[in-house]
Structure formats: C-alpha cells, structure tokens
Amino acid sequence: MIARWERVTYTYPGGAVPALADVTLSLEAGELVLVAGPSGGGKSTLLRTLNGLVPQFHGGTLQGRLRVCGLDPARTPTRTMATRVGMVFQEPEAQAIAETVEEEIAFGLELHAVPGDEARRRIEAVLEMLGIGHLRVRRLSTLSGGERQRVALAAVLALQPQLLALDEPTSQLDPEGAEQFVEAVLDLHQRSGLTVLIAEHRRERIQAIASRVLHVDGGRVVSLGPREAGSLPGAPALPRLGIRLGLYPPPLTLEEARAALAGRSVALVPAKEAPSPGAELLRAAGVTVSYGECVALAGVSLGLREGELVALLGRNGAGKTTLLRSLVGLARLESGEIRFRGAPAPAGVRERSAFAALLPQNPAYVLSRRTLAEELRASLEARGLPVGHVEHVAARWRLDGLLGRHPYDLSVGQQQRAALAVMLVHEPPVWLLDEPTRGADHATKEWLAGVLRDHASRGGAAIVATHDVEFAARWAARAIVLDGGRVVFDGPAREAFGSTGPYPTAVAQIIPGALLPEEVAAA
C-alpha cells in the first residue's frame, strides 16, 4: 500500500463546508487511478493531500489519518514529500521558471542537491523516457502546450517519485497535445509500474487502462471499477453505449465495442431535425488576416443564417480564434468584408458586439467587479438596458443565489455561466463562443448544449470554436473545419462527425449512421 486516507476531512480556510468529507481510501503501489467528478467537487484537493500542499500550502484544517509512502504528508516538509510524490498542474505556464528544457529539469535536481554526475544521468533518463530528447536545448517559450506539459512531467520525474499526482494536466491543451501527454503517462505507467493518480475530463483513453475510477463529488469519494464507472455522469461515450445496449461488461475501447457488437443488430433512433435556417444574419467574404508575415486567415468566406448552430473545428493555429475575432472587429482585415444582415458591419467593436457578441476563451478576462450583481449591472448599463433586470438575467443564466458572490470565488462552471451572461446580456442574434468548454465538466457542457439549442430555436445563430467533438455532436447542425487559415470543410455536422467525416465521434466509428449513444437502441 502506497497511500492511505483514514477518515480524512479537510476544510479550506474560511470554507463553510469541507472540501473533503470523511474520506477513507487506499492506493496500492503500481495502480493507475482515474479521478473523476464535477469541477469543484474536490478532485484537486484530494490530489493535493498526497504531497502536503493541502494543508501546508493552502492552510485550513485537516482531520483524520493520512500515510503516503510511509510518511504523514500533513506534517512532513513539502520538500521531503517532493521526492516521493511528483505533481503536474493544469497550466503549463504557471509551473516552470527556467529558460530551456534541460535547465528546467535540472532546476529541481539542484534544489535537492543531487550531485552532478547523478543529476546528468537522471536528466538523460527522463528525456529519453518521455521522448523529448530532441527538445533538450529548446527554450520553453517556444514549445507547444503539450510539449511544455511533458517537460513539467519530466521535471518531476527526475526527482524519482514513487507516485505521480496529475491534476487535469491536459485541460489547457488542444486534442493533439492532450493525446501526446496522456500517451506519455500511460506508456510511463506500463513500462515503469509507477503509481499514477490522474484527474482528467478526457477519460476515454485512461479509463480503458485504469485499475479504478475515484468519483469525487461534494468532497465524498467513491471508488469504482473502470467498467462500473460507465454509468457515471460524464462517462465516455463507449461505456454509455454499452450500458444502453445492455452489453456487460460495458466496453471501454473501440476494439472491445466492436467485438461486443459483432453479430448484434442495433436500431438507430432518428436524431431530432435541426430547425431549417432562416434569413442570413452574417456574411464574411474573402476575409484575409495576417500577423506580421504569418497569414492567419486566407480568404475565408462563410454565411450564417437564423437558427444555425455551427461548430468551428480545426487544429490549434488553424485560424479559429482569428476568424471569430475578425467577425467582431478585433482583427484588422487585410482584405475581405463582413456584413451583418446584408449591410456592411459597423466599424467599432462595441457596435459590432451589439449584434454579434464574442465570448473570449478565458472567462476571468471578462469578470472584474466585486460582486456578480455589479457585474451584470455594468453590462446592462453598457448596453443601455434597464439595470433592474439583474434578477431576470441571473435566472436566465442559472446564476440565482450567486449575485452577492465575488466572481473569482465562483466555480469554473459558474464562472463560465457568469461570463456568458455578461457578454450576452443583450441577447444578440449572433453568438460567437471561443472554446467555451475548455476545462468544463460534464454538467456545464450539457447545460451549454441546451442553451445553444434554445437560442437557435428562437431564431438565433452561433459559431462555437471547439475541440470537443462529442460535445459539438450534441447541438451542431453545421460544421466548418479550418486548416492553415482556409475553410477545408463546410457542411452538415452529421457528415463532419459521421463515420466518413473528418471528425468522427466514438460511436460513429463503430455504428455508421449514429453519432451519440442516445441515437442507438437495442433492436
């Protein structure tokens, strides 16, 4: 046994309810454990008890008994715990300080006074282990997010921990970077038998290999087998499909799903028809934008009509954000034109956002007032709407009861809803959302899908830049794929997410004609 929690209860300083409530749990050496659950449920807190950041860095009160690698992390100096438990955090930018990859890995070894020869040997070993030897002399600022996270992992591995605690390490990465990172972790686990605890919203790959799933919600931890966990909210599509079709045990990988379905016939439940689009709201014609010598958009043309929900897909750097920015006037057009309802779009960002509002990626950039009520009032005022509508707006965006809270004290999901309320308070006909589900949990995605469908049914339209195919398949009627600043696909979403499209969903890969588990029934 490598870690054991015995009736552990922990409350953050000033917290009204415990963040961990009466947790009893043990972890065997060599396990790979997925930590799942809604955001704000206590996943991060559970991981931070392992190396003593909770309670030593965060304060608060911890009750109960805790043993990790034979030590009590609440009382052992975090410096000592650092050589037993390695931790990787969400943001690549907020966990490195050195200039180059090699120096970043060396930094931890220097702190622990690992002698020169031994340190050099370990640096070589971790570079090789994670396949980042070619990045050795690169400057961290030139690396992609996925590469930086692997460097962060290498830096903690160099201290030769017995246990890895990974706190949503891919939530800020694009799918490619996330996949690379997860593969590196799984590979590491299988080759070295290192114990790994990983909190992750992208569960598919991990749940297939994990020995257990810890579901953390409201500070309570439930330990489940990876197959039992298929019925949890936010479980990956394949086990959900399995449970829907009565397959036992529910499949976790595409191969298992194909094998389980072999010889069975399934019925397709026809998906709801999207409302047929109305008059044209917005048109971009030949839009070209460059940053210096880099062409971000090369002659993009598209139209958006009433009732249309568009998923904007493409790799990082394909031009998704630039396209949304150019529509609201934040990017200077080199050539091309934007028209709103057939007339040239107004010049100013403020005037444009009255018609087509953009929600930027990071909700924290939007929120600045002391309370949520002030926040909404400021937005209503800016749009020339009566400020008395605050209660009404709060109810519309499911923010009732939070009006007196500081925007920074809200959970990730609540912050996202608040940011949406602030930007869309005037209910503009066109919504432009830039990766609204980055780091969001299942409940937030489900809610947002509903809000989008509702907006479309009232004649509104939206373009949503996203990497999350399973999320987009729930609401999108049309998909646009950008690559290198050009539109490479513009057509029905069912085609894009279907078995022969550029972005097939997990279900589409085994049952052509269906996109989501809900579209399939046992025959």
Added chain:
Amino acid sequence: MATTAWLAWAAMVMAVALTVTNPFYLAVVVLGVILVAVLAPKDAAGAAGLRVMAFFGASVLLFAALVAVINGSYGEHELFRVPSLRVPEWLGGLRLGGPVTAEQLVNAAIRGLAILAIVLAFATVNAAVTPQRLLRAAPAALFHAALVATIGLTLLPATIEDSRRIREAQALRGGGTGLRQLPGLAVPVVLGGLERSLRLAEAMEARGFAPPPSPPAWARAAALLSAPLGLAGGLCWLYLGDARWVGALLGGVAVVLFGAWLTAASRRRVGNRLRPERLTGSERAAVAFAAAIAALAIFGRAPGWLELGYSPFAGLAWPPFAPLEAGFVLSVVWPSLFLAGRWKPAPRGLPAAGVAEVGRP
C-alpha cells in the same frame, strides 16, 4: 558570450562614458556600442528593436539640450535669451532661463552622448542576457533574491498579455475604456497576476523549493553594519581631504563585513548548481581587458597618459582627435570579436530562400 563578460563590458562602457568628455571620442564610444548592439543576440524578452533605441537616444539628446536651456548658462557665445527666473535665495538662489550659450548646449550634448552610450550598452546586455542567465551568474547568497526577481520577470509578459485581453473583453462587453472603467481594467490584471504567481508558488513548493535557512546572527549583523560603515567611509574620503585614510579604512572594514555575510549566506544555500557558468580562456582575458580599460579611463588622466577630457567653456575650441585616444575608446567594441562569427542578417521577406531557388533547374 558569458553573462559575466557582458556585465564586465557594460561596466567598462559606463566607466569610459563617464570619464570621457571629448565629444569626438564619445561619438566613437556610441558608435562602438551600436556596433555591438547590432551584432548582439536578441534572446531575452526585453529585447527592444534598434529603432526604439535610436528614438530613445534622440530623446535623451533633446532632453539634455532642453534642460540646458532651462538651467540658464555661462559662457561667452550667447545664442538667444529665454525669460529668466531667479529661485528665491532660501531655495538655493538658482537662476533659471536667461541667456543660452553655445558652450552650454555643447556641454549638454556631451552629457547626452555619455548617457546615450550607457543606456545603449545596458539595453544591449538586457537583450542579450535573459534573467535566467543572470540568475545563474548571481552569487549563491543572492540566489533567492535573484530567483524572486527572475520569477517576476518571467510572469511579466503574461501580465502584459492579460491587460491587452482584458481591454478587448471590456470593449466586447460594450463598455468604455475611460477612467471610470479603470477598475474594470486594472482589477482583473492584478488578480490574474496574483493568482498566477500563487499557482507558480504552489508548483514550486510541490517540487521541493523552500526558502533557505537564514545565515547566523553574526553574519546578519555584519551585513547590517557594512552599509552605514561603507557610507561613512565614502563621505570621509570625499570631505576629509587630509585624512582620507580614515575613509579608506572604514570602506575596507565595510567590504570585509559584507564579504563575511556573503560567504556565510552562500554556505547556507540549499541545493547545488549543476552548471555554474564557466568562462572560457578568451572570455577571462576579455574581462581582464575590460577592467584594464576602465581603470585606465579613470586613473589614466592624472599622469597625463590619455587626454580624454574637453571643456567647451574654455573658449569653445575645436576638440582634439588623436590616434592614441581614438584607438583607446574604440576598444569598447571588443564583444564584436566574440559575436562576429555568429552574426546573421535578419530575414527580410524571404531573400535567402529566393537565392537558394535560383540554382535549381
């Protein structure tokens, strides 16, 4: 080029620029520094373009001239007059404005050139040496202070980016960017910066970073004493014309005390350094050369070896320009010997690719 060598160069430029008052020699120094600036790597985030530097230099010269005009002046060659104002006796009785002489303007231009040379030299070092490299060159006792400064500098670009994004978000929200909106712009920048530093602190703690144990009490007392002793020593040296040895003695004691603290604190440093910066032979020679040039500039005038001074007030004569002195000040370009080999012209358009294409069938 090693961090230490860069710092030695900047210190040398400073010593030369502050002692030379002949405008011709100063111009040589400025041109030499510009040459080094062009050749120097621009690695660090603080690298400013040459155009920005040139603009800054012009403003320094203009500002020096403006101050000269306001300050009022002495000398024979009056150019024009500005309204004059006499500061009351109890405030020093200075005269502001009045006649503006050619001598005063020339003097201001000379001061401006010196400042320009120093500013350009430090801008060059700032562009060539990242804060992380400075951190590695810092003595062990100052490691933690330097680390904190480095982290601050590491977070700076992100904070600048934040403020840009927040301004945009405010506009997208339909809000203004006037003074009333200032809280809306400043609060998220500050909170975002604080949150980011907290997360970085947490990540560092998880990796075993801990503040070092403080050095023993005697060492802290020594450090505390060294500052007032050094100050007193300096004052004695300046004002006790016939008992300068008292100043020298006090200064010496201050240096010894500070050195004792440095040694004690360095021994307390937790951890080790895998790759301390090592100077190559030629870099060592360059550092020694820089020290020699600086010493010559400061002490070489009394025995009359080098004639680097010039005063416009002595009749506004044409400044001399002798090969020995010109050669001496030209020595500020020594870093270019290290840099010339690695210089590549900045790509403009795609000329290099175009050249490569020509040879192909």
